Amino acid sequence: MTATLQRSQSMSKPAEQPWRVSRDEYYRLAELGFFDGQHVERINGEIRVMSPTTWKHSLAVSLVDRALAKAFPGD
DSSP, X not given: OXXXXXXXXXXXXXXXXXOOOOXXXXXXXXXXXXXXXXXXXXXXXXXXXXOOOOHHHHHHHHHHHHHHHHHSOOO
């Protein structure tokens, strides 16, 4: 005979809250060298480590930029 234990509501782990940073905090952390050697972005207040871009990605971004500049001239 085996018994199983179920975690009750009161014993459940509290949900982790993400640390949200303001734009000023993000730039200050960057100035302090917190992100040196890492490609990070602030998305909805969360700092996310991004994968490095490849030459294919850079080429695609450049081509789209040129196409948009032609389609929407000016500032």
